[in-house]
Amino acid sequence: MTDNPAGLTVVGIGADGWAGLSGTATAALKAADVILGGDRQLALLPAEVTGERVPWPSPLLPALPGLLDEHRGRRIAVLASGDPMFHGIGATLSRLATTQGTTAETLRVIPHPSSVSLAAARLGWPLADVDVLSLVSAPVEELHLLVHPGRRILVLSRDAGTPALVAELLTGRGYGDSTLTVLAQLGGERETTRTGPAASLDLTGVDPLNVVAVECGRGGAARPLTPGLPDDAYDSDGQLTKRxxxxxxxALLGPQPGELLWDVGAGSGSIAIEWMRSHRACRAVAVESSPERAGRVEANAAALGVPKLKVVVGRAPGGLAGLPAPDVVFIGGGVTRDGVVEAAWEALPAGGRLVANAVTLESEAVLAAWYAKLGGELTRVAVNRASPVGGFTGWRAMMPVTIWSVVKP
Incomplete structure (x- = not known):
């Protein structure tokens, strides 16, 4: 996208259309030479807006830079639903301006109340206490991460089928007693609301322009966000880092928002999954040599709310080639294989963290050698769990695990 001397104005518009816009927004649209937007938004403009109306192409993102260049030098207005900077085209245009070297000052945004703000106002829910999830492009499985007893969630729907997907997921998790409210055409003349239990609410004929409000019940099993989910939360063939x-x-990996983890030798994917569960901005790549286990990792990730976990079928170190550079690396398997630790260490930036686990004497010896070479911390964890011994209870020892952790200087 090249510099546009005439500027670019993004105008948020609601279901109430032209009548709901501020004077600043209507003036910007009247002054525009060309107006870009979806068919639904463009249809809300009156005849007095004389600029050329250009519907968004599909797919939009690849065509966006060329479309803006095509109209360079003209006064461009972009129509967006609600608040353009809240899961909207405004955020996309801002990122595009940054990556293409265009100054952010050329982008002017005139927001409208978002559908989330309108929904919270109708329900009397303080937004600061509400989780928000957009399913416009994300898979519904991301909702798993937000479902906790008593929590309130606002879901931006993709279409008329989204409320049913939300209700199905909640019911399958044992949260069928959750209260579901579908708010459609918020702010418009055809605004409607329907409320009921997730397990039984009639969701036929829902308007495609809707927001789903969820007040989680208390009947389902809780899944804490702290590390150490129960082992039975995972489908596993035994290749699982125990709770x-x-x-x-x-704790040693120390996930921070936005960081990317390589989980090398992922097994059932538990480390990568709980890394991503710690914060919605955390990212991970799980590398697993077994296609069967890789499929299990994907299923576990979806069931536990992080379906965007990237799973790569490959054997380290070769399977690490071409991956995006990590901030942190965990090696759960393969430390005895030539080149694995070297490849992980080489990929890390300064300040990057590496953690590796060992359960055999041979892998422990490798970690001890690397510890002697690079320093860091070496820890052994021994866990005993109570289990029946005849009619009594005794301690059953698990295999001790040696953990090496180090920060790259």
Whole structure:
């Protein structure tokens, strides 16, 4: 996208259309030479807006830079639903301006109340206490991460089928007693609301322009966001970092928002999954040599609310080639294979963290050698779980795990 001397104005518009716009917004639209937007938004403009109306192409994102260049030098207005900077085209245009070297000052945004703000106002829900999820482009499985007893969630719907998908997920999780409210055409003359239990609410004939409000019930099993989910939360063939060791390992990995983790030798994917569950901005790539296990990782990730976990079928170190550079690396398997630790260490930036686990004498010896070479911390974790011994209870020891953690200087 090249510089546009005439500027670019993004105007938010609601279901109430032209009548709901401020004087600043209507003036910007009247002054525009060309107006870009979806068919629904463009249809809300009156005849007094004389600029050329250009519907968005599909797919939009690849065509966007060329479309803006095509109209360079003209006064461009972009129509967006609600607040353009809240899961809208305004944020996309801002990122595009930055990546293409266009100054952010050339982008002017005139927001309208978002559908989330309108929904919160109708329900009397303080937005600061509400989780918000957009399913306009995201898979519904991301909702798993937000479902907790008593929590309130506002879901931006993709279409008329989204409320049913939300209700199905909640019911399948044991939260069928959650209260579901579908708010359609918010702010418009055809605004409607329907409310009821997720397990039984009639969701036929829902308007495509809707927001789903969820007040989670208390009947489902809780899944804490802290590291160390129960082992039975995962489908596994036995290749699973056990709960107690997993909690210690995640503490050493130290996930921070926006960081990318490589989980090398992912097994059932528990480390990468709980890394991503720690914050919605955390990213991970799970590398697993077994296609069967890789499929299991994908299923576990979806069931536990992080379906965007990237799973790569490959054997390290070769399987690491071409991956986006990590901030942190975890090696759960393959430390005895030539080149694995070297490749992980080389990929890390200064300040990057590496954590590796070992359960055999041979892998422990490798970690001890690297510890002697690079320093860091070496920890052994031994866990005993109570289990029946005849008619009594005794301690059953799990295999001890040696953990090496180090920060790259």
């Amino acid at each position: 107690e060791v997993r909690a210690v390992t995640l």
